[in-house]
Amino acid sequence: MMLEHIYTAISLIAQPYVLLVIAMSAFYGLFVGAIPGLTATMATALLVPVTFFMDTVPALAAIVTMEAMAIFAGDIPGALVRIPGTPSSAAYVGESYALTQKGRAGFVLGVDVTVAAIGGLIGAIILILLAPMLAEVAMKFTSFEYFWLACIGLSCAVLVTKGSLIKGMVSLLIGLFMTTVGVDITLGFPRFTFGVTDFLNGFNFIPAMIGMFGVSEVMRNVSSSDLSFKIVSVKTKKIFAGIGRTVRKYKLNVARSGIVGTFVGILPGAGADIAAWIAYALSKKFSKEPEKYGTGHIEGIVDAGTANNAALGGAWVPALVFGIPGASLTAIVIGVLFMKGLRPGPMIFQQTPEILYAVYVTFILANVILIPFGVMAIKAGNQMLRVPRNMLMPAILMFCIVGSFAINNTAFDVGIMLGTGVLAYFMEANDIPVAPAVLGLVLGRLLEDSFMVSMIKSEWDLTVFFHRPVRAILGGVTIILWSSPFIGVLRARWRRQ
C-alpha cells in the first residue's frame, strides 16, 4: 500500500516538467535566500500567482525546493559579509564570519550546506513517519506553554553571549525594549508611537537585523584606521577539505539539533529562526569546549545550521494534519492547497495520499540536490571575497538599503536599518554583544503576547502557569536554568567554608 503510493509519487515527480520546475525553484530559492531582506516567506508569496497556473504536484514541489534552498543560502552572506540572508541564519553569523576572517569561508559554507541537507532530511523523515502523532502534541500548546518556551528561548541569550554577562543582559534588554514599540496586540494600544503612523508597526525585525549585523560591520571597516584589513586569503583549491571529518566528528550534534529543530518547527508560532537560536545555545551548553564559541568555532554552526533546515519539515506537520500553519511560510502552503481544491487535514491522508507522498519525495529530493546546487552558490559567492574592501563595503551598504526597503516597501524601514546599524556599532565598540539584542527582538513579542493572553485568561492567577504537566515541566526547566548560576555561586562559597 505505502510502497504503491511512493511509486505513484515518484512517477509524478519524475516528469521533465516537474524536474525543470524543481531546478528553477532551486535557483530562485538560492538567489532569494542569499539576498538580505528577501525572505523565504516573501519569495513563496510571489510564487503563488505562478503556481495558480501549475498542477498541484509541481506547485508544491516548487515551494518545498525553494524554501530548503533559501534557508541554506541565508548562510552565504552571513559567513561572507556578516549579514544574515534570512532571519534563520542570525543565530550564528558572528561565528561563521569569524571563521571567514581566518580564511576558512569555503569550509564554513561547505559544512553549512552539508548539515543543512542532513537537517532537512531529518525533518523530512520525522514528517513522513510521525506527522499525525506529533501534530497532536503540538496542538496541546496554549499561551501558557508558549510563555515558558519564550522564557527558555531568552535564557539562550546567556549562553550565546561571549564576555560579560551584564553586558549581554543590557543587550538583551535593548532588544526587548525595541519590541515594545508599536500597537500592543493584546489591547490594541499604540505605544511609543508619538502619533507617527509608521511607528504603529514597531521596529520591523528584518531591517533591524540587517542594520545590526550589516551596517555596523560596514561602519567598523570604514572607521578602522588599520588599512591592511587583514586581507582574507581565499583558497581556490580544495575549499571543501575537512568537511566530512567535521560532520562525522559532530554526528551526535547533528542528530540532536535535527530533532530539536524539527520539534520547534512543528510548534505553530516558533519557526526556523527560533530553532537555530535554541540549537546554538544547546550546543554551547553541552559542548566540551564552550570557551571557543564566538571565536570561530564550527560546532555551534553545525548545530544551528542543522536545526533551521530541520524546522522546515516540522512546520509542515500541523499544516498538513490540521490546516494550522507551523510558520508564516506554511500559511501560504495551506492557501495553495486550498486553491488546488485540497483541504489539508486528516482527509488529505486518505483521499489524496499520492499528493502527500509527492510532497515527501520532493522533500527528500530537494535536500539531496541542496548539496550540488549549494556548492555552486558557494563557489559563486566566494568570488565576492576577492573584491577589494573599498569596493565591497559600499556595495554591501547598497544591499542593506535595498533589502530593508524590499521587505515592506517603505523608506521608514531603511531608517530603522540605518538607526539600528549605528546603535549596534556603538554597542560593539563598547563590548556589548549584538546577538542577545537580536534574540530579544525575535522573542519579545511572543513573550509579551503569551504572558498577557495567559493573564487575561486566568484573571491574573499566576499559579495557572503550572497547572498542566507540560507547562509545569517547561516552567520547572526555566526556573532551574535561571537559578543555576546562583546555586553555583552558593555551592562554591559553601565548599570554601
Add this chain to the structure above:
Amino acid sequence: MFKKIGKKTEKLIVLAIAMVMVLGFGLTSVSAAEYPKRPITLVCPWGAGGGTDAVSRILATLLKKELGVPVNVVNRTGGGGAIGHTAMATAKSDGYTIGMPTVEITMMHWMGLTKITYRDMTPICMVNFDPSGINVLTDSPWKTYKDLENYVRDNPGKLKDSGTGYGGIWHLAMAGWLKAIGLSPKAIKWIPSKGAAPALQDLMAGGIEMSTCSLPEAATLIEAGRVRPLAIMADKRDPKFPDVPTLKEMGINWSCGAWRGIAAPKGTSSQIVAVLEKALAKVNKSDDFIKFMNNRGYGLYWLDSRSFAKALTEADDANGKIMKAAGIIK
C-alpha cells in the same frame, strides 16, 4: 577602412535608435492618453500569505489581463492594518495606486489607531464577504446554538472566545451578538490573538472554549470533525455549510462579517473609477476568480462603487456604536 565604416555605421545606428525612441515615446503618449497607461500598484494592508494577500494577488493577476498593464501587489503591513490603509488613502489620486481595504477601515479610527476613515478613500467595489461563525469543539457539551446561548445566560463571564486582536472584527461580532440577545457584551471573555489560526489552535489545545471566526477559516477543522459550527451571523445560509443555521432564522437580528474591497485615494476622478469598476466587475464574474474563491471557501460578493460607499457609511456608524456599547472604546 573597415574601422572607418564601423564608426560611421555606429553613429548611424545610434541616431536611428534615438529617433525610434523619440518617435516611439511620442506615439505611445498620443495613442494611449487614456487610463491606464502604466503599471498600477495595489496596496495590500495585510501580510504575505494571509487571506487578503491571496485575494489581492489573484485580483491583480486577473486585473492585469483586463486592463493590459501590470498590477503589482505591495504589502504594507503592521499596526493592525493602519499602515496599509493609510498608505492607500494618502497616495496620489491618479489611479495608479489603489488598495484593498478590509473591514478594519470602519473600526480602526474608533480605536484611535489612525485618523484615516473610509471618507479618505474613493470606494470602487466590494468583492468578498465572510460572515462570522460561532464555533465550538466537537466534543464540547454544546450540541446546538441554543445549548450555548443557555449556558452563557446561566454562566456569564465563564466562557472564553477568540479569533482576532482586541477590538478586531470577530471581537465585535461577539459583542454585537451578545447585545442582540440582551446580554452584556462582557458575558463572554474576549481573549486577543494574532488571528483565526492561532485562536483555533488555542481552541484545540483547550485554552479557550469557542471561536467566533468565519467558517472558511475553520473549514479544515470542521471537516476533520474537530470543530462544530453552531451558527453563522449572516442573512442567509452558506451554500458550503448548508446545515449551519443563521442567527436570523432563530429570530436574532444580528449579522456581522469581514469583507474585502477595492478603493482608490480620495479625489480620484470618476472616469478612472468607472474604468476600474468595469474591469473589476468582469474579473468578479470570471471563471478563474470564482474558482479561486470557491476553492479557498471565501464568499463571493459584489457591490458596485455606489452601494459600497453606502454600505461603508452604515457599517462605520454601526461599528462605532457597538464598540462603545461593548466597552471596547470609551
